[in-house]
Amino acid sequence: MLISRKKLNTLVDLTDISDNALSEKLSCYGGLEVESISQLLPNCGYIVGQVLTCGQHPDADKLNICTVDVGLEVLTIVCGAPxxxxxxxxIVALVGTTLPSGITIEKRNIRGIDSTGMLCSLQEIGLEEKFVDPRYKDGIYLFEDELVVIGTSAAAALELDTTVFDLSITPNRADCLSYRGVAYEVAALFEKKIAIEHFEKKQVLGAPKAGLQIQNCLIESDGVKNYELLVFENLVVKPSPLWMQGFLIASGMRPINNIVDITNYIMLFLGQPLHAFDANKLATDTLVVRQACELELLETLDGKMRQLTPEDIIIATPNNPIALAGVMGGKSTEIDTKTTTIAVESAIFDPVAIRKTATHFNLRSDASQRFEKGIDATVPALALALAAELLAKYANATIGNKIIIAKKSATTQQKICCSHLKLENKIGVSLEQQFIQKTLENLGCAVSFSENSYTVTPPSWRLDLHTFEDIAEEVSRIYGFDKLPNILPIDTIRPVFKTEEELELTNLHRKLQAMGLQEILTYTLAHKKKATLGAYGDVLEPLEILYPLNNERTTLKTTTYSSIIEVLQYHFNRGFQSAQFYEISDLYGSNTIKKTLSFGSFGKLLDDVLYRTSVPTDFFLLKGIVSDAFPNLAVNFEYRTTTHEVFHPKLAADLYLENTYIGTIGKIHPSLAKDLAVSEQLYFGELNLGKIIDFAITTKANAISYQTISNQPNIERDLAFVMDKRIAIQTLLNTIWEYAGTDCQDIIVFDVYEGENIDSSLKSVSLKFRFNNRNQSLKNDEIDMLIQQILKQSKKQYGAIVRGAIYED
Structure with a gap:
């Protein structure tokens, strides 16, 4: 919010307050951070002059020799402006004046004529081109007001001699999106009186007239809180007065014409957006405020055709929309130089509805910003009264009708009660009753004090004051947060105990990081196609954001594959020889939240040059990460063949816990790598961490058991099974465990062979069995019986045989 000190000074006397003091108070005590202080014009050393004579230069077709009265002397200046x-x-820049461009004006001889100064355009004296009237963009500026005084400051004559404060307004302070709100703030901070007469409602006189373009206004939308309309006739469209143009420029708005400028002035001054319709272009006596119809079209003032939705509130004739309520007017009723009759709208619309419309069309206007934050319910009528006064004065307008009040919500100010002692205890210091009461009254509150308690009625424009805590904060900040004592709160420190799930997550983070994986955090939102990439198993229904910030973040992710692939590829493209990452995140469905562990790797997990050791990334590395990350589960993961489209068909597997699908790990599918233009050397996985943790917690009692080391000797046997290569090794192991007996302590796969001396449809799987009985030494006969059971069942169920073994009937 840009604030002109010159205008603010008409509301609160600032003559004895420096710019720095005002900035410090607003930032430290007002909660309105001043981001910058600047002069509207970088150099105010320009003066007003009058061209006495103007003749063509004898030696240049496009130059003129001018004699210019600047008050104390008459100068000869050569000028090329058309x-x-x-x-x-x-506007005259005298010799010695330095322009914003860095050029210093000197006496120069231009083709035989001495030129002692320069006639300036607005751009040359430092005004941004967007603020310049199109009539003067290609030439010098000409004052239209003959009341300007020769020899005086040009900046003052242009009403641009002001300091501009750029305020950062917090979302709760809608009142400070207006000069009125800032003025009350400054008055309270410096204990000054405010020029209240500027904000007192004036009576608007008008009577019904037959034949006027607008007689009725129908409200058919629940999103309209207040709606008032006033018709003006016989007006003349022309430039607004210089003081108003200067005010708008200082506030960051481009002057257009007196009608539009007056509505913008009132919006900045009171915080109430107004919109003026050219009533002659309506061709109806009735306006309707309603929800738009599906696929209804409206061309807005920026010349763009908008396709409306039923969520948008519009102003319409019985046949066509003419404005997007609270956001932007329509092209069909735009004010132009031929306009003579206007209808001025002063309304309050639902903040949520306006925000949705503005976001949907990516059309954040000054008006929509104020409607979104909230409007003082008492200000629409005051705004119309001020509009009537200004239009009559600067556009020769007459009121064509009485105010049409289509809808007006009841306004009741909430009273807040708080005791003096409670306020002191909350703030932490002792304060006099007079100080508290005066502070709140300076902020515009009505305050009564009785029986050591305050009854505070906030002003209608302070929409952020609702509770006792709000009142305490207002008093605290005006008193000064820097004056409050630094006292630590006295309280009992209570230990914080983590839940079992939090403990499991903490341990998981430690284990993964100890294995060399780095944690990453990726966006929860993704493009719709990426958000559901590789949906498999427990598929979540994707949720799309109604109003996304951009097209790349439209949908809540239901899988993490796209994210982990992007992160791995990002590092791969930048020359990393290896990278290992993990992420613990929540995935969201329509009514479900799934906690997920995703991880990925390429290159070598460890590479010790000194000891020549390394662990290359492959499927077994991922399997090892899973096993080491969850060592305390009561049962091991079961690995099964996968048909997951994201993964390589032969270098990936589905993980199960007691026949429940947990996730998939493996190498990226070559076709997917090609489609995504990523490396084929990426390995990654995604696990349903919620199910794993639930399983770990429910089986925790059985997960860890301790016993003494057996004194009995181990017996080991090695067997090499030749079997169909299509059968998963885990499937064979599951069957072997069923018949291996309780004395079988471990079965280890130590070799898998495919190649020479074995049929191409077969593979050889070498297993090491370890048997032990804690109570007695096992005999070979007992082990042989178990081995026979294993051999029989393996052959019977899978055709797996051990070459050279003797099979007993």
């Missing part, structure tokens, strides 16, 4: 003429009042 619009310079005798009798005009102009």
């Amino acid at each position: 619009n310079v003429a005798a009798g005009k009042f102009v």
Whole structure:
């Protein structure tokens, strides 16, 4: 919010307050951070002059020799502007003046004529081009007001001699999106009186007239809180007065014409957006405020055709929409130089509805910003009264009708009660009753004090004051947060105990990081296609954001594959020889939240040059990460063949816990790598961490058991099974465990062979069996019986045989 000190000074006397003091108070005590202080014009050393004579240069077709009265002397200035003429009042830069461009004006001889100064355009004296009237963009500026005084400051004559404060307004302070709100804040901070007469409602006189373009206004939308309309006739469209143009420029708005400028002035001054319709273009006597119809079209003032939705509130004739309520007017009723009758709208719309519309169309206007934050319910009528006064004065307008009040919500100010002692205890210091009461009254509150308690009625424009805590904060900040004592709160420190799930997550983080994986955090939102990439098993229903910030973040992710692939590829493309990452995140469905562990790797997990040891990334590395990350589960993961489209068909597996699908790990599918233009050397996985933790907690009692080391000797046997290569090794192991007996302590796969001396459809799987009985030494006969059971069942169920073994009937 840009604030002109010159205008603010008309509301609160700032003559004895420096710019720095005002900035410090607003930032430290007002909660309105001043981001910058600047002069509207970088150099105010320009003066007003009058061109006495103007004739063509004898040696240049496009140059003119002008004699210019600057008050104390008459100067000869050579000027090339096409619009310079005798009798005009102009901006003069005297010799020695330095322009914003860095050029210093000197006495120069231009083709035989000495030129002692420069006639300036607005751009040359430092005004941004967007603020310049199109009539003067290609020439010098000409004052239209003959009341300007020759020799005086040009900046003052242009009403641009002001300091501009750029305020950062917090979302709760909607009142400070207006000069009125900032003025009350400054008055309270410096204990000044405010020029209240500027904010007192004036009576608007008008009577019904037959034949006017607008007689009725129908409200058919619940999103309208207040709606008032006033018709003005016989007005003349022309430039607004210089003081108003200067005010708008200082506030960051471009002057257009007196009608539009007056509505913008009132919006900045009171915080109430107004919109003016050209009533002659309506061709109806009735306006309707309603929800838009599906696929209804409206061309807005920026010349763009908008396709509306039923969520948008519009102003319409019985046949067509003419404005997007609270956001932007329509092209069909735009004010132009031929406008003579207007209808001025002063309304309050639902903040949520306006925010949705503005976001949907990516059309954040000054008006929509104020409607979104909230409007003082008492200000629409005051705004119309001020509009009537200004339009009559600067556009020769007459009121064409009485105010049409289509809808007006009841306004009741909430009273907040708080005791003096409670306020002191909350703030932490002792304060006099007079200070508290005066502070709140300076902020615009009505305050009564009785029986050591305050009854506070916030002003209608302070929409952020609702509770006792709000009142305590107002008093605290005006008193000064820097004056409050630094006292630590006295309280009992209570230990914080983590839940079992939190403990499991903490341990998991430690284990993964100890294995060399780095934690990453990726976006919860993704493009719709990426958000559901590789959906498999427990598929979540994707949720799309109604109003996404951009097209790349439209949907809540239901899988993490796209994220982990992007992160791995990002590092791969930048020359990393290896990278290992993990992420613990929540995935969201329509009514479900799934906690997920995703991890990925390429290159070598460890690479010790000194000891020549390394662990290359492959499927077995991922399997090892899973096993080491969850060592305390009561049962091991079961690995099964996968048909997951994201993974390589032969270098990936589904993980199960007691026949419950947990996730998938493996190498990226070559076709997917090609589609995504990523490396084929990426390995990754995604596990349903919620199910794993639930399983770990429910089986925790059985997960860890301790016993003494057996004194009995181990017996080991090695067997090499030749079997169909299509059968998963885990499937064979599950069957072997069923018949291996309780004395079988471990079965280890130590070799898998495919190649020479074995049929191409077969593979050889070498297993090491370890048997032990804690109570007695096992005999070979007992082990042989178990081995026979294993051999029989393996052959019977899978055709797996051990070459050279003797099979007993």
